Amino acid sequence: MKKKLNTLLFLIVGLWFIGCHSSNPASQQATENVTAPAASASTANPLDDKGIGPVQSVQLGAIQPELAKKGETIFNEKCTACHRIDSRYIGPALKGVTRRQAPEWIMNMILNPDVMIQQDPIAKQLVGESNGAVMANLHLSEDEARALLEYLRSVDDSSSSK
Amino acid sequence: MKPKIFPQQKQLIPLFCGIITIAGLLLSSCNSHSSGGQGAISAQEAAQQVYVAPGQYDEFYAFMSGGYNGQVSVYGLPSGRLFKIIPVFSQNPENGYGYSEETKPLLMTSYGFIPWDDAHHPELSQTDGIPDGRWLFINANNTPRVARIDLKTFETVETIEIPNSAGNHSSPFVTENTEYVVAGTRFSVPIPQKDVPIASYKQNFGGVLSFIKVAPSGDMDLAFQVMMPGFDYDLAHAGKGKSKDWVFFTCYNSEEAHTLLEVNASQRDKDFVAAINWKKAEEYVQQGKYHEFPGTYYDNRFDTSTQTAHSYVHQGVKVLIPSECPGLVYFIPAPKSPHGVDVDPSGNYIVANGKLSADLSVFSFDKIQQAIQQKQFDGEVNGIPVLKFDAVLAGIVKSGGLGPLHTEFDDKGNAYTTFFISSEVVKWKLGTWQVEDRQPTFYSPGHLMIPGGDSRKPWGKYLVALNKITKDRYLPTGPELCQSAQLFDISGDKMKLLLDFPTVGEPHYAQAIPASILMPRSDKIYQLASNHNPYVTRTEKDAKVVRKGKRVDVYMTEIRSHFVPDNIEGIYLGDTVYFHVTNLEQDWDAAHGFAVEGNRENAELLLMPGQTKTLKWVPVRVGVFPFYCTDFCSALHQEMQGYVRVSSPNDNVALTWSTGKE
Ligand SMILES: [Cu+2]
Numbered sequence: 001m002k003k004k005l006n007t008l009l010f011l012i013v014g015l016w017f018i019g020c021h022s023s024n025p026a027s028q029q030a031t032e033n034v035t036a037p038a039a040s041a042s043t044a045n046p047l048d049d050k051g052i053g054p055v056q057s058v059q060l061g062a063i064q065p066e067l068a069k070k071g072e073t074i075f076n077e078k079c080t081a082c083h084r085i086d087s088r089y090i091g092p093a094l095k096g097v098t099r100r101q102a103p104e105w106i107m108n109m110i111l112n113p114d115v116m117i118q119q120d121p122i123a124k125q126l127v128g129e130s131n132g133a134v135m136a137n138l139h140l141s142e143d144e145a146r147a148l149l150e151y152l153r154s155v156d157d158s159s160s161s162k
Numbered sequence: 163m164k165p166k167i168f169p170q171q172k173q174l175i176p177l178f179c180g181i182i183t184i185a186g187l188l189l190s191s192c193n194s195h196s197s198g199g200q201g202a203i204s205a206q207e208a209a210q211q212v213y214v215a216p217g218q219y220d221e222f223y224a225f226m227s228g229g230y231n232g233q234v235s236v237y238g239l240p241s242g243r244l245f246k247i248i249p250v251f252s253q254n255p256e257n258g259y260g261y262s263e264e265t266k267p268l269l270m271t272s273y274g275f276i277p278w279d280d281a282h283h284p285e286l287s288q289t290d291g292i293p294d295g296r297w298l299f300i301n302a303n304n305t306p307r308v309a310r311i312d313l314k315t316f317e318t319v320e321t322i323e324i325p326n327s328a329g330n331h332s333s334p335f336v337t338e339n340t341e342y343v344v345a346g347t348r349f350s351v352p353i354p355q356k357d358v359p360i361a362s363y364k365q366n367f368g369g370v371l372s373f374i375k376v377a378p379s380g381d382m383d384l385a386f387q388v389m390m391p392g393f394d395y396d397l398a399h400a401g402k403g404k405s406k407d408w409v410f411f412t413c414y415n416s417e418e419a420h421t422l423l424e425v426n427a428s429q430r431d432k433d434f435v436a437a438i439n440w441k442k443a444e445e446y447v448q449q450g451k452y453h454e455f456p457g458t459y460y461d462n463r464f465d466t467s468t469q470t471a472h473s474y475v476h477q478g479v480k481v482l483i484p485s486e487c488p489g490l491v492y493f494i495p496a497p498k499s500p501h502g503v504d505v506d507p508s509g510n511y512i513v514a515n516g517k518l519s520a521d522l523s524v525f526s527f528d529k530i531q532q533a534i535q536q537k538q539f540d541g542e543v544n545g546i547p548v549l550k551f552d553a554v555l556a557g558i559v560k561s562g563g564l565g566p567l568h569t570e571f572d573d574k575g576n577a578y579t580t581f582f583i584s585s586e587v588v589k590w591k592l593g594t595w596q597v598e599d600r601q602p603t604f605y606s607p608g609h610l611m612i613p614g615g616d617s618r619k620p621w622g623k624y625l626v627a628l629n630k631i632t633k634d635r636y637l638p639t640g641p642e643l644c645q646s647a648q649l650f651d652i653s654g655d656k657m658k659l660l661l662d663f664p665t666v667g668e669p670h671y672a673q674a675i676p677a678s679i680l681m682p683r684s685d686k687i688y689q690l691a692s693n694h695n696p697y698v699t700r701t702e703k704d705a706k707v708v709r710k711g712k713r714v715d716v717y718m719t720e721i722r723s724h725f726v727p728d729n730i731e732g733i734y735l736g737d738t739v740y741f742h743v744t745n746l747e748q749d750w751d752a753a754h755g756f757a758v759e760g761n762r763e764n765a766e767l768l769l770m771p772g773q774t775k776t777l778k779w780v781p782v783r784v785g786v787f788p789f790y791c792t793d794f795c796s797a798l799h800q801e802m803q804g805y806v807r808v809s810s811p812n813d814n815v816a817l818t819w820s821t822g823k824e
Contacts, residue, residue, distance in 0.1 A: 081702050081721040081746055089822065090724065132797035136722050137749040139687070 046101060049122055052115050053108030054142065060103060063154050071151025078138050079148070085155055090133045092126060098156045103149055110145040113137050208660045211651060214241040219681075222613050222674045224626065225284045225298055226647070228252075229668030232279045234300060234311065239613070239624055239674060240649055242663030250309045250318045251279035251302045253765070259318070261765040263740070263776035264695070265464070267471040271305050271323050272458045280304045282331060282670040287340045287376075291402040291509075291618030295679040297380055299334040299343050306330030308345050310380055312466075314685045319464040322382045325457030325479055326353045326370045332398040334374070338406040338618075342440060343382065345372040346411050350392035350418075354456045363420040367392035370481070371411060373440060381463065386447050386480040387455075388438060388491065391544045392418050394427075395436070397502050402618050403509030405527040407441040410512055412500040416543075428518060432495040432551070434543075435503055435514050437530065439490060446487045452480035469688070469695045469774055485545025492534060493543060495551040497523055502568035502609070506577065506592055507618050511556055515566035515579065522566050522579060524595065526556035557595040561588050567608055568671075570615030572622025572652055578615075580607040580627060587627055587650065589657060601657045603648055606630040612652065613674035621676060625650040625657065628669050636664060645669060686750040688772030695774035697742030702726040707819045714739045716819075720754040720769065721746040722796040724821060725789070728804030732817030735810055739779045741789075745769035755792025758806065766792045781808040 050056070075083075082090035097106060101122070109116050109123060113135035116123040127134060140148075214220055220238025228235055232252030237244050251269070253260030260269050260277050269277050279302035286293040298311040306324035311317065324330055324345050332346030350369040352358055358366045368389055375385040393413040401408040416433045419426030446452065457479045464471040484491040497516025504513045512525045530549065532538075538553040565583030572578070576598065579588050585606055589599040607629050613621040632646040644664035651658040690700060699705050699717040705726040708715045714737050719726045733739060743756045748771055757766040758779050767775045781787070791802035809815045 076703070077701050081719070081726075133723060134796055136747055136752065139748045 046105075046122055048102070049105050049120065050102050051105035051108030051112075051120050051123070053112030055104045055107040055111065055145075058103040058107065058146070058149070060153070063157055064150055065154070067147050067150040068154035069151075071147035071149070071154075074140070074144055074148055075151055078140070082133070082136070091130050091135065094152055094155070095159060096156060098149070098153045103153075106149050106152065107142070107145045109135065110138075110140060110148060111142065203658050203660075208658070212240040212242065212649065212661045214238065214243070219677055221677060222621070222624070223677055223680055224611070224613075224672050224674040225286070226628070226665060226669035226672040227281045227284050227300060228666060229282070229645075229670055230280050231667035232281050232302070233667065234281070234284055234298065235666045235669070236316070237647075237663070237665075239626070240660060242647070242649060242661050244663075244666070246316060247666065248311055248316050248318065250300055250311065251276075251281055251307065251321070253277040255765040257768040258765045258775065258777070261763075261777075262767055263778055264470045264774075265318075267473040268309075268318055268321050268462045268464060270460050270462055270473045271307065272325070272460060272475075273305060276305050278304075279307065281309075283333065283335070284671060284673045285334050285336055285343070286673045286675055288336055288617060289339055291338045291406070293614055293617055293673070293675045293679070294340075295675055295683055296340075298673070299336065301330050301333035301345065303330055303348070306333075306345065306347070308334045308343055308374060308382065310382060312380070313680055314683050315466075317464070319466070320380070320382055320462065322374060322384065322461045323459040324372050324374075324384070325459040326351075326355075326387060326455060326481075327372060329394075332371075332395045332411050335398045335400055335409070336376075337400040337409065337440065338402050340376050342385070342400075342409075343374040343376055344398050344400070344409050344411075345374060346395035346398055347371070348394050348396060350394065353389070360420055363392060364418050367418070367420075369393055369395050369413075371395060371398075371436070371438065373443065382461065384459065384461075384476070384479055386443060386452060386482060388443065388482045388484065390436065390484070390491070391416075391546070393434070396500070399503050399505050399616060401505055401509050401512075401527065402507070405505065405509040405512075407439055408527075409438050409440055410503045410505065410514075411436045411438070412496065412503045412514055414499040414501075428498060431498055433498060433500055433516075434548070435494040435496045435500065435512065435525070436546075437492045437494060442487070442490050443482060446482055446490065447480055451487060452482050454478050455481045466688075467692060467694045469693060489534075491546045492530070493546050493548040494525055494530065494554055495540070495548060497521065501566075504569040504571075504577075504616060506571050507573070507620060509618070511592055513569045513577065513579075515569065517565050517567055517582065519566075520561060520564055522559035522561060522569070522590075524556045524559065524592075525554045529554045529556065557593075559590050559595045559597065561590070561597060563588050563600070568610055570610055570612045570625070571620050572612060572615070573620045574622060576622075576652075578610060578612065578625055578652070578657075580610045582606050582608065582630075587625065587657065589652075599656050601650065601659060603627045603629055604632070604635050604646065604662070607648075609671040611672040611674060613676065616673075621674075623651070623653050624660075624674075625652045626672055626674070628665070628672060630668070632664070635662060647672075687748055688770055690744075690746065690748055690772040693744070693772055693774055695742075695744075697740075697776060698774045699742070699744045700746075702746075702821075705819070705821075707732075707817060709737075709817055712737050714817075716741045718743045718756075719746050720744070720756070720791065720802075722752065722754075723791075723798035723802045725791075725802065725804045726821040727819035728821045729823075730805070730819045731807040731809075732815045733781065733806055733808050734813075734815075735781060735784060735808060737781065737808075739781065739806070741767075741777045741779060742774060743767055743769060743777070744774040745771055747771040752795065753793045754795050754802070756789065757792050758789040759787040768793060781806075784808055784810050 222239040224237045234248040236246040249259040285299045287297040306327040310320040312319045327347040328351045329348030331348035334343040350367040370387040394415040398411045415427035496514040497519035500514045533553040538550045539547045563581035563584045569579045607627040629646045649661040
């Protein structure tokens with residue numbers, strides 16, 4: 001964005017390194033461009049995609065109303081800037097999301113959106129559908145993400161029983 | 163990269179270049195660089211030492227005073243890269259400092275709102291005499307003030323005005339545990355201020371040295387002042403270790419001249435260093451041996467919880483008179499017109515450089531204590547004993563240079579002094595007083611800086627010379643040129659010039675600290691949950707517009723990539739609109755801006771994640787005016803916009819606001 005590089009200096013010093021040193025002390029920050037999983041979003045079962053992030057597996061049981069209530073509060077405070085339950089807003093409508101996506105994927109999308117929108121095929125596709133509006137990282141805790149998942153499950157549960 | 167001869171280049175040393183042919187060819191000529199003198203190293207070697215690869219960090223943060231831009235500029239060392247400007251005493255349109263309603267109080271003084279000053283000496287807070295990375299202090303010279311910058315956020319969080327003072331130059335230097343920040347007056351003035359003939363200088367003018375107490379929270383309070391004779395108090399440094407209870411101030415114009423000082427203040431062969439025992443001063447204040455002097459001054463504090471600064475107005479100050487307080491102040495005769503006064507890491511040696519003398523005088527703290535005990539005095543001035551010069555002198559450095567100004571120290575027992583007139587840095591050894599090395603600078607250096615070089619623990623790897631003149635050194639930019647800093651490697655026996663870099667404003671002094679001390683302290687975001695700004699809007703559903711008479715308060719939120727509300731109607735000509743904008747993001751570096759058309763008095767707002775700021779806007783025309791985000795925040799940044807409709811007072815437009823309604 002605002003970074004500039006003195007190309008000439010870089011070139012000179014770069015050549016100097018190559019000429020004199022066997023090891024190149026280049027950036028440790030350089031991230032490997034991880035190739036997306038082989039399965040494309042359209043062909044594989046989306047529920048098999050657990051996403052990329054801290055959440056490996058989630059044990060789901062009967063819906064815990066207390067936890068769902070806590071999740072609803074968080075949703076109203078932090079998510080409504082971009083999401084509605086019943087309608088598309090900045091991002092997708094969230095009704096039915098727990099049937100479309102794995103619970104791990106939902107939590108990883110909340111907790112690790114920066115990586116997800118770059119590397120996860122479904123997340124990438126959703127950013128495209130949202131005209132490039134990225135999911136903001138709100139730095140929620142894993143407990144908060146779990147509560148949000150419970151709220152979204154309760155929404156889908158009540159809508160299916162209707 | 164053509165060879166170029168610089169006016170002060172003494173000789174072209176044949177340079178070792180050969181083995182790296184590719185790099186040598188790219189440089190076109192091994193003689194093409196300009197580092198004259200015996201410490202010259204090849205451009206390739208120098209480039210390698212200062213090159214910081216993409217993604218790597220600089221080892222040190224260097225804070226340079228902005229001089230007459232009233233700011234602090236932050237550079238990386240050894241790269242010399244400028245990466246931040248911290249506004250302190252000047253409004254900064256880049257981030258709305260001094261324009262937003264929250265930060266305007268930081269620029270309040272007893273004279274009113276003063277959005278400019280001349281900032282000279284940055285000073286890092288210390289613990290046990292070592293820079294600790296909590297705060298950076300800096301002085302305002304013109305309207306006497308001292309500011310505190312919080313190094314968690316690199317933001318100015320307090321400014322305090324100094325009454326009875328003028329030309330707040332010998333400021334702000336800290337005691338060993340940041341108990342006090344001192345602020346001495348450069349100019350003597352009538353105290354309290356009054357309308358008197360200037361020719362009555364000797365009867366009516368005095369110079370105060372102020373001691374500002376720093377609380378563990380960082381909050382500053384003016385504790386007391388010491389009333390001194392009407393000299394000019396130029397610079398200061400606190401003792402450390404054995405001398406930690408003392409602060410030393412240089413002064414010139416002991417002739418007490420008030421006109422044509424270049425002649426009239428250079429009559430005497432010696433001026434003074436004033437040595438003040440601040441522990442004694444505390445005792446005298448506790449015993450009530452002070453006078454209450456009038457003096458109105460502002461203390462402006464930025465409350466991080468409300469994200470808002472408030473001004474507190476104080477009246478009166480406690481003043482100690484040296485003749486009534488034995489043991490409080492002593493004068494040490496110093497060579498004519500001394501400028502810098504610097505204390506070595508052991509705390510024993512006090513270096514005072516007479517800028518009109520070629521020699522450096524070094525005093526010994528042990529000898530000063532002995533002379534005080536044995537009453538080895540050479541008369542007194544206004545009841546202040548003058549110590550015998552020979553009794554307190556530790557040694558003289560016969561430098562052979564002209565115009566010595568400032569000295570800093572490394573961790574190996576060496577001292578380094580700038581020479582303004584002969585444009586060089588001279589390295590000499592403490593104890594032997596022998597010159598070890600000298601290197602030319604380009605040109606006329608004022609202060610120099612070694613990271614921690616005025617502390618008990620210098621990181622003696624680099625030295626930065628802050629030069630006043632740069633002609634021929636950079637591409638010409640018309641009559642006005644930038645100032646320059648020069649980086650030397652001082653890790654070996656000889657200093658090696660590594661880098662020149664242009665600087666902003668006229669930096670006077672600098673301080674530097676290892677990045678490893680600051681980085682773990684750094685805040686990444688402002689927690690929205692602990693934002694207690696009275697105008698915070700925590701969620702989009704709380705956004706609203708409230709009218710009270712002709713005042714309209716807009717409670718607005720920002721998140722990638724929209725405002726709530728983004729359509730506002732029902733504003734009338736004659737209204738004053740306050741946009742209270744909250745950035746809802748909680749992610750590092752997710753900043754948003756806010757600007758509205760036709761904003762006459764203020765700048766934009768730039769909001770960090772979790773921050774609330776207020777922009778005052780007085781519309782002057784009827785119409786529909788856009789507002790937008792000024793910081794490229796996401797792929798949809800250009801879509802981050804909205805409208806305010808301004809109607810004639812004769813019309814009837816309801817107050818409405820919305821986002822997302824078609
Ligand atoms: Cu934006």
